[in-house]
Amino acid sequence: MDNKRLDHKLDCKACGTIQMDIPDGAEEHTLIHCSKCGGYFGEWGALQDDFYA
Structure with missing residues (x-):
């Protein structure tokens, strides 16, 4: 079993959730925001990359 952890890399910096609003057809440079508060997650x-690392 692989015990790697995300260590809060994908948590919203504004509200702490990991609920992302990912549009259909998202591409490399699509901006992703929190679906709870609208905070910016990143591209x-x-x-x-963070998820798979």
């Missing part, structure tokens, strides 16, 4: 490509 879709960078967020995917």
Whole structure:
């Protein structure tokens, strides 16, 4: 079992949730926001890189 953790890399800096509003057809440079408070998470490509790292 792999015990790697995200260590809060994908948490919203404004409200702490991980609820992302990801539009259909999101591409590398699509801006992703929190679906709870609207806070900015980052670009879709960078967020995917953090998740898979």
